[in-house]
Amino acid sequence: MPIIRVALNVPVDTLFDYQAEDASQHDIGLRACVPFGKKQVTGIILAVSDETQIPVEKLKSAYCIFREIKPLPAALLDLFHFCSQYYHHPLGMVIMNGLPVKLRNNKPVSLKRKPHQYQYSLTSAGKNVELTQIPARNRVARRLLNEFQQAVTLTNPQIKHISPRAEKLLQDWIQLGWITSELCSASTAARVAKTPVLTAEQEIAVNAITAGGKQFNTWLLHGVTGSGKTEVYLRIIESVLAQGRQALVLIPEISLTPQLEGVFRGRFSNVPLVSLHSGLNDTERLTGWLQAESGEAKIILGTRLAVFTPLSDLGVIIVDEEQDSSFKQQDGLRYSARDLAIFRARQNAIPVILGSATPSLESYYNALTNRYRHIRLLSRAVQNATLPLIQCIDTRIHKNQEGLSDPLIQALNQCLQEKHQSLIFINRRGYAPVLLCKSCGWTAPCQRCSSRLVVHLRDKKLRCHHCGHQEQFPRACPQCGNQDIAPFGQGTQRVEETLTAHFPAARILRIDRDSTRRKHAWQEILHAVHTHQVDILIGTQLLSKGHDFPNLSLVGILNADGALYSTDFRASERLFAQLMQVAGRAGRANVAGHVLIQTEFPDHPLYQALQRHDYDALAQTLLAERKIAGFPPYVYQALLRAEAHHIKTVLDFLAQAAQLARPPQAVELFDPVPAHMSRLKGLERAHLLVQSSSRKHLHTFLTGWYAKITTLPSQKVRWVLDVDPLEF
Numbered sequence: 242m243p244i245i246r247v248a249l250n251v252p253v254d255t256l257f258d259y260q261a262e263d264a265s266q267h268d269i270g271l272r273a274c275v276p277f278g279k280k281q282v283t284g285i286i287l288a289v290s291d292e293t294q295i296p297v298e299k300l301k302s303a304y305c306i307f308r309e310i311k312p313l314p315a316a317l318l319d320l321f322h323f324c325s326q327y328y329h330h331p332l333g334m335v336i337m338n339g340l341p342v343k344l345r346n347n348k349p350v351s352l353k354r355k356p357h358q359y360q361y362s363l364t365s366a367g368k369n370v371e372l373t374q375i376p377a378r379n380r381v382a383r384r385l386l387n388e389f390q391q392a393v394t395l396t397n398p399q400i401k402h403i404s405p406r407a408e409k410l411l412q413d414w415i416q417l418g419w420i421t422s423e424l425c426s427a428s429t430a431a432r433v434a435k436t437p438v439l440t441a442e443q444e445i446a447v448n449a450i451t452a453g454g455k456q457f458n459t460w461l462l463h464g465v466t467g468s469g470k471t472e473v474y475l476r477i478i479e480s481v482l483a484q485g486r487q488a489l490v491l492i493p494e495i496s497l498t499p500q501l502e503g504v505f506r507g508r509f510s511n512v513p514l515v516s517l518h519s520g521l522n523d524t525e526r527l528t529g530w531l532q533a534e535s536g537e538a539k540i541i542l543g544t545r546l547a548v549f550t551p552l553s554d555l556g557v558i559i560v561d562e563e564q565d566s567s568f569k570q571q572d573g574l575r576y577s578a579r580d581l582a583i584f585r586a587r588q589n590a591i592p593v594i595l596g597s598a599t600p601s602l603e604s605y606y607n608a609l610t611n612r613y614r615h616i617r618l619l620s621r622a623v624q625n626a627t628l629p630l631i632q633c634i635d636t637r638i639h640k641n642q643e644g645l646s647d648p649l650i651q652a653l654n655q656c657l658q659e660k661h662q663s664l665i666f667i668n669r670r671g672y673a674p675v676l677l678c679k680s681c682g683w684t685a686p687c688q689r690c691s692s693r694l695v696v697h698l699r700d701k702k703l704r705c706h707h708c709g710h711q712e713q714f715p716r717a718c719p720q721c722g723n724q725d726i727a728p729f730g731q732g733t734q735r736v737e738e739t740l741t742a743h744f745p746a747a748r749i750l751r752i753d754r755d756s757t758r759r760k761h762a763w764q765e766i767l768h769a770v771h772t773h774q775v776d777i778l779i780g781t782q783l784l785s786k787g788h789d790f791p792n793l794s795l796v797g798i799l800n801a802d803g804a805l806y807s808t809d810f811r812a813s814e815r816l817f818a819q820l821m822q823v824a825g826r827a828g829r830a831n832v833a834g835h836v837l838i839q840t841e842f843p844d845h846p847l848y849q850a851l852q853r854h855d856y857d858a859l860a861q862t863l864l865a866e867r868k869i870a871g872f873p874p875y876v877y878q879a880l881l882r883a884e885a886h887h888i889k890t891v892l893d894f895l896a897q898a899a900q901l902a903r904p905p906q907a908v909e910l911f912d913p914v915p916a917h918m919s920r921l922k923g924l925e926r927a928h929l930l931v932q933s934s935s936r937k938h939l940h941t942f943l944t945g946w947y948a949k950i951t952t953l954p955s956q957k958v959r960w961v962l963d964v965d966p967l968e969f
């Protein structure tokens with residue numbers, strides 16, 4: 242009887258054999274439901290054979306093989322194999338991590354076809370309804386009517402964006418005879434956007450990449466903020482679509498998806514596009530995945546996980562904001578979607594484009610050493626739009642009142658008078674308001690993490706931003722009994738209060754994790770900014786990326802100094818990228834941009850380079866430092882991470898692992914040390930670093946070492962190898 246060899250989602254690096262009487266070679270890549278211990282689990286068939294090492298009496302039979310969808314394509318299985326080898330992670334877990342949840346279930350896949358889309362418009366009766374006829378408290382109804390009055394027709398997704406409740410209202414209004422519906426065709430569902438004439442620089446970029454044709458190349462598209470990298474992507478995609486092939490576009494964060502999706506749908510209104518991000522439910526994700534696999538979807542836009550989408554005829558991969566750390570998964574399988582994208586491009590013999598205004602030092606170095614092809618865009622795409630003027634405000638001279646200096650207040654004031662928008666950016670990495678006792682210095686700690694609790698003024702709560710723990714404000718200092726404990730440092734809420742006091746008439750909008758948690762919050766925020774319903778935006782890193790706010794002229798930056806002297810060797814690189822990004826939000830269209838950085842160190846080389854928009858100067862300095870210190874990109878690193886309830890358990894485990902290692906000369910092994918966040922969610926964490934200037938030597942060593950570590954007793958320890966770690 243045939244034997245199937247199945248990859249399962251279990252933490253051991255082996256396949257499991259089962260009997261399956263109806264199996265054949267055609268079943269490789271299909272899902273099989275099998276018994277595992279007392280459980281029933283589903284895995285992927287990776288081989289079908291006549292033989293097995295398992296004694297007959299122990300060999301179990303598979304329950305069934307699911308054949309309702311096609312097997313996973315061989316190229317995707319190759320990608321999983323590579324990923325498992327490179328990241329030293331069990332193959333079954335790699336595969337299951339990369340598949341939609343619905344394919345991990347013990348159930349066959351059933352898919353309903355998408356219902357037809359309708360579009361809705363006001364009838365003549367509906368046109369006579371006035372906004373004031375609807376009571377002001379029915380906010381959703383008012384907004385819906387307002388949207389209809391402006392947009393002529395609306396589709397279901399657009400209505401859903403307004404509010405989930407709007408759909409219910411719609412039905413009522415159809416009953417009332419205010420609204421009619423008709424089936425929409427693809428061409429009417431989207432407005433077709435105009436195609437701009439390329440700038441000379443964009444044209445050179447597009448020509449170079451398309452001339453590179455159907456062969457593997459990694460292109461670093463290195464263009465200043467606002468240089469029109471998106472337009473370059475669009476043109477490349479256009480040529481790929483003309484060949485009937487698919488384009489995979491990877492983007493950092495969910496917050497950007499709707500905006501980019503809009504741009505793509507606007508340009509390619511008749512081209513099927515799927516968007517794969519963490520905001521989808523399981524069915525939506527599976528549907529998108531299947532459309533990509535069948536070749537029905539031509540453009541696949543997605544975050545990190547989309548790199549594992551099966552694509553039948555891939556023509557190009559684009560990784561936008563390639564330096565963004567969200568491309569690296571920070572738990573379980575710690576893969577880098579950017580690096581896997583490069584593997585996939587090589588596998589498919591197609592170009593991959595890494596786009597950024599501030600490339601990661603790794604990519605920049607690869608471009609300098611000709612491993613990547615380097616294309617620069619040095620000026621902004623919109624005519625007459627120039628890079629913003631960046632200046633420092635020396636806070637040793639200009640004292641802060643509640644965090645804002647006089648020159649910044651004045652600039653905000655002027656911006657308001659000119660009816661332009663401004664943005665206050667608060668660097669939050671390692672800096673958030675804490676509760677401080679001024680008499681003994683006590684600050685509220687998280688009981689489960691080595692971090693301080695963050696003050697949330699609005700609901701008078703203390704929250705841990707790592708584990709989510711929350712508690713009430715204490716009435717007095719638990720250490721000395723002093724009643725005068727107050728928030729120290731600024732968060733977005735505190736700055737909002739200060740700004741409201743200064744500019745009572747201004748419309749201020751705060752954007753942070755709290756205000757964007759709701760499902761359509763981002764769309765609403767972006768809409769409000771674009772239609773100038775906001776004068777001053779306050780936000781954190783969420784705001785720095787990729788947004789195009791044409792009327793924004795002033796950016797104020799607070800609390801950036803902390804990262805200048807961080808112990809993390811990547812802190813400067815990240816800070817520079819982030820400040821460049823956020824500064825890049827100003828002056829993108831016809832209004833001139835001005836950026837003010839409040840700092841105690843205006844002469845620091847990082848701020849100096851920033852003021853000159855000189856990425857290269859800073860990158861060269863940082864590369865020189867890294868070379869001397871022996872840091873990436875001059876070495877390749879891996880971390881053995883471990884965590885347990887007691888630090889001794891963790892350190893003992895790491896010490897044993899170190900004992901098992903027999904690193905060759907080319908590989909350096911360091912001592913175990915506590916992690917930067919040494920306690921997280923109640924677990925103690927430590928790690929052990931290995932590095933080498935040779936990637937090959939490092940990986941040969943890791944393969945042997947990994948096998949030995951798996952033999953260690955580790956019931957009380959959770960451990961993982963983190964290859965090319967970004968965080969320590």
Ligand SMILES: Nc1ncnc2c1ncn2[C@@H]1O[C@H](COP(=O)(O)OP(=O)(O)OP(=O)(O)O)[C@@H](O)[C@H]1O
Binds near residue numbers: 597
């Ligand atoms: N050839 C062009 N002619 C006129 N306008 C253009 C052209 N190309 C792009 N633009 C416009 O320039 C603006 C900036 O483009 P885009 O957002 O693509 O820049 P970017 O390089 O991605 O910047 P960032 O790195 O800040 O995200 C957009 O408003 C876009 O519509």
Ligand SMILES: [Zn+2]
Binds near residue numbers: 688690705709710922
């Ligand atoms: Zn915590």
